[in-house]
Amino acid sequence: MAEEWFVRVQEKEYGPVDVETLREWQSEGRLIPENPVRAASEVDWMTAREIPGLFGGADLCAKEIVESPELAQRRSFAGIVAETCRIYARGFLQFSALALLVGIPLLGFQLSFAYIHYVEGEPVSATTRIASVLAILFAAAVLVSWPIFVAGLQFAAGENAAGRPARLGEILRRAVNHWPRVARLSLLVYGSYIFWTALPLLLILTLAGVPSVWLILLALLLLAFQVYMAGRLFVNFMFWQQSSTLGGLEGAAALVESRELARSRRDAPRFQRPLWRGAILASIWLVILLLFSAALEMPFVAVRLQGITNFEQAYATMMQLAQAPTPDAMAIASTVLSSLLHTILRPLLGIAFVVLYFDAKGG
Numbered sequence: 001m002a003e004e005w006f007v008r009v010q011e012k013e014y015g016p017v018d019v020e021t022l023r024e025w026q027s028e029g030r031l032i033p034e035n036p037v038r039a040a041s042e043v044d045w046m047t048a049r050e051i052p053g054l055f056g057g058a059d060l061c062a063k064e065i066v067e068s069p070e071l072a073q074r075r076s077f078a079g080i081v082a083e084t085c086r087i088y089a090r091g092f093l094q095f096s097a098l099a100l101l102v103g104i105p106l107l108g109f110q111l112s113f114a115y116i117h118y119v120e121g122e123p124v125s126a127t128t129r130i131a132s133v134l135a136i137l138f139a140a141a142v143l144v145s146w147p148i149f150v151a152g153l154q155f156a157a158g159e160n161a162a163g164r165p166a167r168l169g170e171i172l173r174r175a176v177n178h179w180p181r182v183a184r185l186s187l188l189v190y191g192s193y194i195f196w197t198a199l200p201l202l203l204i205l206t207l208a209g210v211p212s213v214w215l216i217l218l219a220l221l222l223l224a225f226q227v228y229m230a231g232r233l234f235v236n237f238m239f240w241q242q243s244s245t246l247g248g249l250e251g252a253a254a255l256v257e258s259r260e261l262a263r264s265r266r267d268a269p270r271f272q273r274p275l276w277r278g279a280i281l282a283s284i285w286l287v288i289l290l291l292f293s294a295a296l297e298m299p300f301v302a303v304r305l306q307g308i309t310n311f312e313q314a315y316a317t318m319m320q321l322a323q324a325p326t327p328d329a330m331a332i333a334s335t336v337l338s339s340l341l342h343t344i345l346r347p348l349l350g351i352a353f354v355v356l357y358f359d360a361k362g363g
Helices: 019-028 062-066 077-090 092-114 126-161 168-177 179-208 213-236 240-245 251-262 274-304 311-323 329-361
Strands: 004-009 012-018 036-039
Touching: 004 019, 012 019, 077 092, 077 126, 077 274, 077 329, 092 126, 092 168, 092 329, 126 168, 126 179, 126 240, 126 329, 168 179, 179 213, 179 240, 179 251, 213 251, 213 274, 240 251, 240 329, 251 274, 251 329, 274 329
Parallel strands: none
Antiparallel strands: 004 012, 004 036
8 A cells, every 4th residue: 555645834734645646646746845744653853855855856955055054154245145145156057047037028018018008088098908918918928927037046145155056947846846935935025125115205296285283293203214125114124035945944934033033133234134235235236237227228318418518408308208109119129228227136035145145044
């Protein structure tokens, strides 16, 4: 008689089922290597990846990577930056392919949105209808592919940091298996950012229309509160991507570990704390992105401003571009190049936080 197994998911047990059923669950993404399992004849639990022949040797346990002495070690800030660059260079093709999962539909959404042109009192054109449908489809593709990109980036960075060869197909398979977990956390994390950004902003816009000194002061207080909440969310969610994938944690457990790691080493000098290092890394990445984006846009702006001698002409040119029913070739080229730049730079921040996560776990 074939051996049967129980599977535990979020404190609920399922089974007993045979290995063939486990393989079906694994192929559907319902069973991942970190799920606790036990044989029907045993009382001790183990991980699903320990079942012989179920996942294969290439699917390494995430906790083994995180707890590896070579990775979970303290680094200087310069060491974190150097390790980030080394991992990025080593797995450039993998990271680029993962970034394209989001970059291509995002580019499609931007280009489709540029062709949407509604004019009050005029019938909607066929171009606008088609572009609207495409924009919705591309937006849905971005939402679906984002959790895969997030999980795949963590696994690819972890494997490259450990010096272990990992094929893109294996990384994608593991990322797809983690899609439900990462998608749920994405809704919570990004939903929190949107809520605590939109709510104060709506109140500020409401108060700004009333000419009163006290209401203006209240609007400024709401703005300060908005900045404060954004900072707290950044700290609490700093390592949610790493905890939910490399750490093998789900839901609240991943968020708790993220907050604890971000607030660890309180007795250390400021620039050795994960909180400060994370803020500096994010700031450096943002500055690099802005500088490269500005350098990329400058030639297009220079061409458009040729022959313009005063502010009125420049304003008229900008209004003409904004009201154009379809983008011109230069606008499309600018959008494509900007999307390519974001695709190249997007993995760097994620890799840096993977290295910082290992650094925080080592302390």
